Ligand SMILES: Nc1ncnc2c1ncn2[C@@H]1O[C@H](COP(=O)(O)OP(=O)(O)O)[C@@H](O)[C@H]1O
């Protein structure tokens with residue numbers, strides 16, 4: 001038996017992060033509409049969450065009528081919307097990784113390291129998740145602001161200025177939750193697909 | 207620098223079992239095979255005989271249940287993930303029945319991808335990619351996506367891609383399986399030409415009898431076992447006599 005050195009077998013180099021970023025960006029660009037559908041799943045979840053948070057913030061700020069019953073109902077809605085956005089985000093990311101098993105298998109045949117595959121998917125997920133969450137947070141908050149304004153009229157503006165910090169914090173929370181959920185939801189399937197033997201990844205039908 | 211060995215690939219008592227629903231299926235049953243550097247060898251056998259399984263073991267795409275694959279006399283089981291990736295990138299080029307091009311990438315991007323993984327600069331990769339696509343007769347199609355190409359053209363892209371990093375071995379699994387007779391013949395001739403010109407070892411799993419004409423040796427496999435191995439010399443010397451036996 002020969003040694004690895006004698007046979008000239010070396011170690012695969014790791015590509016710089018910039019290369020992974022470029023691959024992730026190209027991937028989003030070339031499947032733009034598919035990426036938009038993934039993003040839409042995240043967008044809807046975060047927009048729902050934000051609308052609930054916005055209602056809570058304004059009702060609390062207005063004060064009268066914000067009793068235990070209302071508070072309990074609002075908290076319940078927050079939990080529900082968190083669950084809905086989690087399911088939405090996880091489902092979107094699982095789908096977008098699952099349909100690319102063959103591609104992952106092919107990339108590994110061509111010399112991609114497992115960690116490059118995971119990195120590309122995480123960058124894609126992080127980027128998609130962040131953009132979708134920003135838009136979702138702004139649209140969700142804005143749409144609910146409109147509804148509350150119609151409902152409460154002039155009182156709304158006073159309540160908004162009183163709750164402005166909370167509203168901004170809520171938008172930040174939504175963006176963080178959406179991005180982190182997208183990253184976590186992409187990590188497991190991408191890691192599983194990347195460490196699977198290429199033969200198995202190539203065989204999967206999606 | 208690397209020493210060259212007479213046998214570029216050797217398998218020893220290769221066994222691969224698949225377990226499905228409690229049933230054990232032995233897809234490879236003790237395959238020992240020595241493949242010489244630079245030869246064009248065909249693995250012939252009916253569907254389900256274990257050709258793809260052997261392809262996966264030799265290509266480092268799956269692990270055998272027992273037995274050993276040596277590449278340049280190195281036991282493949284001794285390689286870590288980085289060395290395996292290097293091997294797949296630099297030493298082996300893969301060609302599949304289903305082409306397995308990345309659908310969202312152009313012909314040129316598909317061909318340059320292995321070079322990017324090898325750390326070659328984008329400019330150099332593009333220059334070489336265009337040259338390779340010209341070699342396989344697709345100089346006019348470099349910016350086409352796979353869906354804009356015929357099956358034969360897609361397989362040519364896959365062949366160009368398999369040669370991207372000047373591998374020592376080309377592994378092909380039924381490269382003509384999804385092609386019509388004439389296109390299949392062109393692909394076989396292209397592979398043979400590249401084998402002659404670059405001295406690359408070609409290992410091709412197939413049940414396409416057209417492959418026999420260009421092969422230096424044919425390994426006949428059945429039920430996961432080697433049935434017999436016939437050399438081109440035998441076939442040439444015994445034209446007529448061997449004919450019945452070949453089919
Ligand atoms: N991943 C797998 N799981 C279970 N059985 C498999 C798997 N891959 C192949 N087999 C079985 O192993 C045998 C050999 O298959 P294969 O190597 O694909 O044959 P060939 O390529 O010659 O048609 C077949 O009976 C096939 O059903």
Ligand SMILES: [Mg+2]
Nearest residue numbers: 257258259380
């Ligand atoms: Mg097969």
